[in-house]
Amino acid sequence: MTQDKPAQGVGRRDLLKLSAVAGAAIAGASLIGSRTAAAEGELSLKGKRIAISATGTDHFFDLQAYNAQIEEVKRLGGEPIAVDAGRNDGKLVSQLQTLIAQKPDAIVQILGTLSVIDPWLKKARDAGIPVLTVDVGSTNSINNTTSDNWGIGKDLALQLVSDIGGEGNIVVFNGFYGVTPCAIRYDQLVNVVKYFPKVKILEPELRDVIPNTVQDAFTQITALLNKYPEKGSIKAIWSAWDIPQLGATQAVAAAGRTEILTYGVDGSPEVLQLVADPNSPAGADVAQQPAEIGRTAIQNVARLLAGQTLPRETYVHALIANKANVNEVTKKLGIG
Amino acid sequence: MSVDIQLAPVIHFEPGVSTSKPSRSGNLAASALRAGSLVAFVAILLVFSLTAPYFLSVGNIGNVLGQSAISGVLAIGLTIVLIAGGSNVVTGGIDLSLAANMGLSAAVYATAAQLGYGDATAVAAALLTGLLIGAVNAIAVVVAGIVPLLATLAVMNIVAGLELVLTQNTVIPASTPLLTAxxxxxxxxxxxxxYVLLVFTLIAAAIVQYTSAGLQLYAVGEFPDAARAAGLPVRRLVAGAFIASGLCGGFAGILSVSNLSGSTTGSGEMLLPVVVTALLGSVFSRRLVPTVIGTLLSTLFVGFLVNGFQLLNISSVLVSGVQGLLILLVVSATTLLRRQEA
Incomplete structure (x- = not known):
């Protein structure tokens, strides 16, 4: 997975550079959308047993994806066999073993540590059961449905640059460049900023941490604001996810520097609330659509079982929530 | 020292308790409970075989046996401690460090494998880790005289902390010829x-149920005063039980690495299911005492329950509820019977 992503990334990145310059951002997204709609009419899972294996359902993302998958299998006339491992790897492996013995028509795995699940995904494949995944790329998976991180990175970067009027210093949290989605989002920021010569990423970049992410971001930003006391010396703060954004937003508000806007990814309900608050310095948050991702994965199963060929990865468009549209986005995500 | 008295349930050596009549009715109830538990086991298997597709297939039964291997080895380790310490849950024998022990041993194995050491070294390192943890427990209980519940709780925290330090709370993938096998x-x-579970159970059962050392363990656990009066090395036997349990933790760690293709976080979650399984094991023995085979049966009982529920497409949420209900039933039934016997 990590090997083929950069390869795809180059092609997309080139395209995206063009689209960023031309400002034709919406074209790509609507293209994906129309393709899904066209094929949907014929989809059916009648008489099929579809196994849905979730690593856990205690996070907003998993729960939404898991429930949406169960619903979608039922809607298409199939029988879901849904198991939830409660974030216990031993249980996850046992459940996959039993699923393989149950010989379902397909297995859809939601998340999971690759090294733990991959041997069992391979055994499923060897047993002739098609395996699809959600948000975890595996060589044993026929198709992986996930968010389009290139799109996420570009949307967030364009929003940021436009909000600050195309000039000024931005502070960046870049502690997780080793995590592929974070790296893609960061690269997209750099690509966009490249074409706005008056926008500068401040050096040194900050490192976000896990755990104590919020507290740590708060401390780092507070220190940085002391270093740059002049209003306007910093225009925005960017992070690859929205938990550092939460701490940064609090620090900016506490220091009374609300002219600085913050940007992040994931659509955590508490951050979306901040974006919705007109007095909060939270500028924008890109929200993934876990339920849509779940439904898309099941529709891919139906396509596969109907004899269609699936792409290696299916990207589901993420929604950028800014000051203007945040209420619409929360409604669409069903977390209003 | 006072430790041996704390290990024993007080009820057992109250003087003048054994009048013949209540004891007989107690035996009757005991055999009813034992028969009842076996009947329940068979009935559940029967219901699953009739209703759940694939349940009775060789592959599925093999799956359940394989999936039970890790919890089975841990529960058998705990059973040895229960035997030597008496089965009073608060003051008797208990080893709460077992699951954390498995986690650390697994992390040691995976780390050794990643550093390029061969299987022999990695196995030795994992078993030695388990052995050391068992020895620390033994010293805390036998030498320092701390109640096992507290001693092993403290050791559990130390061991879990060491695992965090070693793994930085990440997954360490491992692949060696032994793990593949x-x-x-x-x-x-x-x-x-x-197969590993079956062979391990046979060896453990042979040692615990059919050697004089095993018999002495039971004597120490049930009648510590009598055992001491008879000249048995009570402290050495109790210490030995903790060390054996530690070794089981190390062994389970190796099995866990093979099952999860590495060492992963969250081993502590195994603790309560293992305690439940080991305590539940008593109802599968003739005299309602912990036995190795009884523990194997209860491990498989829980394993078949979880497996059957999944095959029937019933939510796994129910399974934990049923497990909790079972342990409550078992503990109250055995406690009541004990009181009746007394």
Missing amino acids: LSSSGPLGIPALA
Whole structure:
């Protein structure tokens, strides 16, 4: 997975550079959308047993994806066999073993540590059961449905640059460049900023941490604001996810520097609330659509079982929530 | 020292307790409970075989055996401590460090494998880790005289902390010839782990149930005063039980690495299911005492329950509820019977 992503990334990145310059951002997204709609009419899972294996359902993302998958299998006339491992790897492996013995028509795995699940995904494949995944790329998976991180990175970067009027210093949290989605989002920021010569990423970049992410971001930003006391010396703060954004937003508000806007990814309900608050310095948050991702994965199963060929990865468009549209986005995500 | 008295349930050596009549009715109830539990086990198997597709297939039974290997080895380790310490849950024998022990041993194995050491070194390191943890427990209980519940709780925290330090709370993937062999299928397409569990149980049962050392363990656990009066090395036997339990933790760690293709976080979650299984094991023995075979049966009982529920497409949420209900039933039934016997 990590090997083929950069390869795809180059092609997309080139395209995206063009689209960023031309400002034709919406074209790509609507293209994906129309393709899904066209094929949907014929989809059916009648008489099929579809196994849905979730690593856990205690996070907003998993729960939404898991429930949406169960619903979608039922809607298409199939029988879901849904198991939830409660974030216990031993249980996850046992459940996959039993699923393989149950010989379902397909297995859809939601998340999971690759090294733990991959041997069992391979055994499923060897047993002739098609395996699809959600948000975890595996060589044993026929198709992986996930968010389009290139799109996420570009949307967030364009929003940021436009909000600050195309000039000024931005502070960046870049502690997780080793995590592929974070790296893609960061690269997209750099690509966009490249074409706005008056926008500068401040050096040194900050490192976000896990755990104590919020507290740590708060401390780092507070220190940085002391270093740059002049209003306007910093225009925005960017992070690859929205938990550092939460701490940064609090620090900016506490220091009374609300002219600085913050940007992040994931659509955590508490951050979306901040974006919705007109007095909060939270500028924008890109929200993934876990339920849509779940439904898309099941529709891919139906396509596969109907004899269609699936792409290696299916990207589901993420929604950028800014000051203007945040209420619409929360409604669409069903977390209003 | 006072430790041996704390290990024993007080009820057992109250003087003048054994009048013949209540004891007989107690035996009757005991055999009813034992028969009842076996009947319940068979009935559940029967219901699953009739209703759940694939349940009775060799592959599925092998799967359940294989999936039970890790919890089975841990529960048998705990059973040895229960035997030597008496089965009073608060003051008797208990080893709460077992699951954390498995986690650390697994992390040691995976780390050794990643550093390029061979299987022999990695196995030795994992078993030694388990052995050391067992020895620390033994010293805390026998030498320092701390109640096992507290001693092993403290050791559990230390061990879990060490695992965090070693792994930085990340997954350490591992792949060695031994791990590949353990995670593959043996004869009849049954997972190798299933055979490991059966062989391990046979060896443990042979030592615990059929040697004089095993008999002495029971004597120490049930009648510590009598055992001491008879000249048995009470402290050495109790210490030995903790060390054996530690070794089981190390062994389970190796099995866990093979099952999960590495060491992963969250081993502590195994603790309560293992305690439940080991305590539940008593109802599968003739005299309602912890036995190795009884523990194997209760491990498989829980394993078949979880498996059958999944095959029937029933939510796994129910399974934990049923497990909790079972342990409550078992503990109250045995406690009531004990009181009746007294």
